[in-house]
Each structure stands twice: as structure tokens, then as C-alpha cells.
Amino acid sequence: MDLKVIVGPGCSSSLSEGIQSKIAELTKSDFQLTVCTETDFADGAVLTQIDENIRGADVYIVQSTPPPERNFMVLLQMLQAASLASAGRVTAVLPYIDIRQDRKDRPRVPITAALRLQAIEQALIAASHKHVMFLHPHFPQVQGMVRLSTDVLYPTSSFLLVANDITGSDFSQVLPVAPDVGAAKLAAHYHRRLGTGSYAIGDKRRSDNDQAEIKSIIGWIVGRTAFIYDDIIDTAGSIKALAAKLRELGVDKIYVFATHGILAGKAIANLQSAGIEKVFITDSISHDGDSLPSDLIQIVPCGELLGEAIWRNNTNRSIHAIDGMFDR
Incomplete structure (x- = not known):
């Protein structure tokens, strides 16, 4: 046809x-x-x-x-x-x-x-x-x-190319991290594709006012470079909480990969204050005309x-x- x-x-x-x-x-x-x-x-x-x-x-x-x-x-x-x-x-x-x-x-x-x-x-x-x-x-x-x-x-292959650029294809210190149990399969998939030794999962809870809190992280993360994988970044509250817990537990650097960057409300401010090296999102959602901070956020075409x-x-x-x- x-x-x-x-x-x-x-x-x-x-x-x-x-x-x-x-x-x-x-x-x-x-x-x-x-x-x-x-x-x-x-x-x-x-x-x-x-x-x-x-x-x-x-x-x-x-x-x-x-x-x-x-x-x-x-x-x-x-x-x-x-x-x-x-x-x-x-x-x-x-x-x-x-x-x-x-x-x-x-x-x-x-x-x-x-x-x-x-x-x-x-x-x-x-x-x-x-x-x-x-x-x-x-x-x-x-x-x-x-x-x-x-x-x-x-968009797995596109994110894998980005990971190669970040590390020079050396993933020995990379740790894929899921913000919660719902993203565990995603982190496990990148763990297999990157050939990392393990992956980690955040224990995320929500308070009565719907604020995300990371109680703990399952996995050994000291000295590692965290690659956080999720499907959506909305207000980035969960990402900010996870990054804070990762820093507290001794992670070295933090990168975030998310397919859909909604970036609503205080998302940009939350990401800027989270101590993250770089955030990678696809162009599944239009940000034409938006002034995204290029030093922090990179759009990966899909x-x-x-x-x-x-x-x-x-x-x-x-x-x-x-x-x-x-x-x-």
C-alpha cells in the first residue's frame, strides 16, 4: 500500500x-x-x-x-x-x-x-x-x-550510544539504577546490555502530600557512576530524592536517562539542584521554543x-x- x-x-x-x-x-x-x-x-x-x-x-x-x-x-x-x-x-x-x-x-x-x-x-x-x-x-x-x-x-539503542560516549565503552564502574520497583526491569535490561556487574533499585515511598522519598537503595553503589533509568521525568521530584540518597551512600557521578521529558512545574529547578552531571531525554515530547539548560539537559532524537x-x-x-x- x-x-x-x-x-x-x-x-x-x-x-x-x-x-x-x-x-x-x-x-x-x-x-x-x-x-x-x-x-x-x-x-x-x-x-x-x-x-x-x-x-x-x-x-x-x-x-x-x-x-x-x-x-x-x-x-x-x-x-x-x-x-x-x-x-x-x-x-x-x-x-x-x-x-x-x-x-x-x-x-x-x-x-x-x-x-x-x-x-x-x-x-x-x-x-x-x-x-x-x-x-x-x-x-x-x-x-x-x-x-x-x-x-x-x-529508544534503547540511542541511549546505549550516549552511554558509550560518556564512558568510552568502559562500563566497569557504571551502575544502572531504577528509581523504584516499577522501573526495575528497565534497569535490569540496561545492566544486561551494558554488561555491568549489577544494578540497583530505589525504595520509593510517597508521603501524604504526594512528595517522593527514597527510603533506601538496594545494591552496592559506593564509588560507582550511577545511570538512572526511567520512562518519565515529570516534576523531577523523584529524581532529586534519588540523587540525594545516591550521594549520601557514596556514588561518584549521576546521569539520568528518561524517554519522556515532561519537565513540568519545578522540574528544571529540581534537576539543577540535584547534583546531576547530565539528563538525557528523547524528543517524544515537544520542547520547541522552550529554553532548556543545554549544560544539563540533552535531547536524544528518536x-x-x-x-x-x-x-x-x-x-x-x-x-x-x-x-x-x-x-x-
Whole structure:
């Protein structure tokens, strides 16, 4: 099927450029992205329109949702528009989607992850063939919450290249660290890929006012260089608390790797005061126009990863064959 890729307004310019250039490289063509126009109305509503014929095409809608009030609605509209335009297949490619609430963890709250995914399913209902790609979702069971075929992608190979640059490929003193039990599998994966002697896990608790506290760290860390791995940096409160505990227990240097840099509220101030050498985030969330401190935060592009995954799906090749995907 003819390949069409639409990158929504929630995505960064670097992500868009990375997707386009990678597909052009793999297809050995002058591949160009398909344009989608958004019209804003005075009452705050938005209407999207795909600007070219996509009938029978293999269509990929790439959209990150922050801020969700607008960008999630734009995502749904683009998916439905492609489905109603008789595309041969419609795939939602989600660099970042805010689906962290996967259960009722307190009385009288919704399961917002289910609401988001049900809305995506409904938007795709008219599509004859539909698919979803996630980039490092907050919880892996997301694949079981949506009644569609899915792929999960990870920026592992990009972060491994950064780790090589930091250490000169000498990982003898490197210690992958998970902020909590939820990130333990992530730290264990990098422990295996880097060939480090061990990895560590933080014992994170939250107080009544939702402040993160690291009670202890499981693992031997004295004199080591800590590589903290997590999926999201939101306000960076957990990272700051973990860095303080690592310093207290004798770690030498601290680097942070996180796929999604939300960087909300006091995140920058928290990171600047945490004694961290460098923070690496991908461009899954747009910071176009933001003044991020370049001496502290480095953006690692992931557009080429998404571009290759799109090309592989379009040509019926294995997604798992992409270097850095987790072993199933």
C-alpha cells in the first residue's frame, strides 16, 4: 500500500524531521510527509483536515498528546478522518500519550488510561485495518487494554550510544539504577546490555502530600557512576530524592536517562539542584521554543526509530528486529 505519514502538531520539529529523513533513506526516495491542517474556532474548538487523497493508503498518524486538552482531540480527529476517508490501514503512532492512571489507586477516581484507549479504538472504528504503536508506555500491560494489534518501541539503542560516549565503552564502574520497583526491569535490561556487574533499585515511598522519598537503595553503589533509568521525568521530584540518597551512600557521578521529558512545574529547578552531571531525554515530547539548560539537559532524537518502525510495518518486516527492542 502507498505509504502516507501525518505528523501532528503535538510533535517536535526534530521528531518530524527524523521520521521523514529515515523513511526517505529506507525507501531510497524523496519521501515527504502528508500535511494535515488544523482550524481553530473562537470557542476553543478545533477541526482537522487531511490535505490530500489517502484512499486505500497505509496511513500513519503520529501525535504526542501534551497538552492533552487540545492535542488528544486532534489525535482522535486525525484518526477518524483517515478512517472515514477509506484508508487501507490506519496506524496511531504515539510517541507519548498521558495514560499513567492504569487502575483505581484511591476511592472514586477514574482509570484514565482506559478512557484514552477506548477513545482511540472508537476513532478507528471505521478503518478496515487498524494498529497502534507506543513509544515506551508507562506500563507494559497497555497492550492488553486496547483491542487492537500493537507494537511497543524503546529508544534503547540511542541511549546505549550516549552511554558509550560518556564512558568510552568502559562500563566497569557504571551502575544502572531504577528509581523504584516499577522501573526495575528497565534497569535490569540496561545492566544486561551494558554488561555491568549489577544494578540497583530505589525504595520509593510517597508521603501524604504526594512528595517522593527514597527510603533506601538496594545494591552496592559506593564509588560507582550511577545511570538512572526511567520512562518519565515529570516534576523531577523523584529524581532529586534519588540523587540525594545516591550521594549520601557514596556514588561518584549521576546521569539520568528518561524517554519522556515532561519537565513540568519545578522540574528544571529540581534537576539543577540535584547534583546531576547530565539528563538525557528523547524528543517524544515537544520542547520547541522552550529554553532548556543545554549544560544539563540533552535531547536524544528518536524520530529515526519511529521512521524505521513505520517503514517496517508498511513493508511487513519485523519490528522486533530493530536493535534495542526488549526481549519478549
